[in-house]
Amino acid sequence: MEAKQQDRPPDESAALARWFAEGVRDELAALEKDGRTQSFEVLSGRLLEGSGPGEGIFEFILADPSRLPEDATGRLKTQSDEYAAQVIGQLDNRIQLRLQGVAPLPPGIPRAILVVDDSALLQRLAEVLDEVAAKPEKVSPLATTVFHPARAQVRFVNLPDTPALAEIGRKLRCVLEQATGSALTYIWGPPGTGKTFGIAHLVAALIQKGERVLVTSHTHAAVDQALYEVVKNGDEGSGPLVSHPTVRDGKVIRIGGRANPKVDHLRLDRVAENKGAELHAKILQLRKTAEPLSEIRAWGRTAIEEHLKLADLSTRLSTTCTQVEQGEEQQAQAAAAIRSGEELLQRRRAQLERAQRAWFRRGAKTEQAARALRDAETELARAEAAFASAGEATEKAHRLVTDLEAKLVSQRIVCQGLPDREVLDGELRRVALTLGPIEEEIRQLQEALSHIEETSALQKLRSHRVQVVMASPAPRAWR
Secondary structure: OHHHHHHOOOOOHHHHHHHHHHHHHHHHHHHHHHOOEEEEEEEEEEEEEEEEOOEEEEEEEEOOOOOOOOOOEEEEEOOOOEEEEEEEEEEOOEEEEEEEOOOOOOOEEEEEEEEEEOHHHHHHHHHHHHHHHHOHHHOOHHHHHHHOHHHOOOOOOOOOOOHHHHOOOHHHHHHHHHHHHOOOOOOOOOOOOOHHHHHHHHHHHHHHOOOOEEEEOOOHHHHHHHHHHHHOEEOOEEOOOOOOHHHHOOOEEEEOOOOOHHHHHHEHHHHHHHHHHHHHHHHHHHHHHHHHHHHHHHHHHHHHHHHHHHHHHHHHHHHHHHHHHHHHHHHHHHHHHHHHHHHHHHHHHHHHHHHHHOOOOHHHHHHHHHHHHHHHHHHHHHHHHHHHHHHHHHHHHHHHHHHHHHHHHHHHHHHHOOOOHHHHHHHHHHHHHHHHHHHHHHHHHHHHHHHHHHOOOOOOOOOOOOOEEEEOOOOHHHO
16 A cells, blocks of 8 residues: 555655656666667768857758657767767658767768767756755646646636637537636547647637647657647648737747748747848838938927027127126226225325324324325225226127127028928927827837847747747656
């Protein structure tokens, strides 16, 4: 009884991850006994894509119809060189490998031996499970539900009323209604029973409900086939989303390894490229629409600047004329102060002469009279300096008035040929009502375009909401 209890998946996330990792390590131990590597003969290799002198993607033909696990790693041995190899995709007997080595990659490799390490993926899976066990809080509750499906909430939801979903059979409709409403649904069937067809229509049903969908698998071929079934259009029939806006708007994308040519146009880099071209075309069209309005706005702003210049000249002239009047008044006050100072100076000189002739207290009187004379001379010097300064400022203001009057005459001639300021303001407000939204749309499109250009072919398109993502292979912690 206790042995059976140990064979059951644990309930708690960390314990479940450790239990799973233990099973993976048992498999690794068995591989150690039986041999960790397998060798495959590959033929007619051709370089599909080069990413450096010793790096690139090759496509080979397998000499036997073996199925290799995608993401498997190993070594590719030719007659003269050896390269690190990773399986990135397989379609029938054609296999794509990412090669990396010291020697430059040739355009073709007629024959080679691919040695695959069967334990590498399992070892990585065990490491990921150990990480999950150490931090179980990062694990979705769905992870434990997968191992305990009886706990999953099961509900049936009516499918959206669309032409594509209206044509499916009763049994498949029942399956999709359960899958749409339930937290977890297993769909099983031997080859040819319509599982991929069901997945395609399940995706369509979820999209119609406004959901975002991730489709993943342990092979690129399975992902590509599911994606093709969703969007196909031709002799093989039409997919349920073939005419849906999500496809037309580039919101169905394929990420991961190299895609099947049937869905190559949905690869992330292709979608980004097409989306970028579409945004660029929209920006050009909007700029073409905005150009005459921008010219009107620029001319209106220039005309208003001329009116503002006229108003500024008028204000400056008025201010300068006031300065002239103030300067002349200051000059008159300084002249009066000079006359008073000269009269006072004469009196102080006379007082000094009388003091010098006095018989009684001559010394004290003379000193007092001399001091008063010096004060009178100082006051007179101040008045003369003030008169000179006021005269210089007034003369400068007079010259400025003459210059401003000439400029004002010229500016009035310029403004006579322009509409009134009120008319210009009204025209600019009208242009702004039309041009403002256009410029805002251009700004938003430029931000989106810049964001697309900054993302690499393996990054998510953040410039628009992706509703369906076909990804492969599955994250190892989900397998």
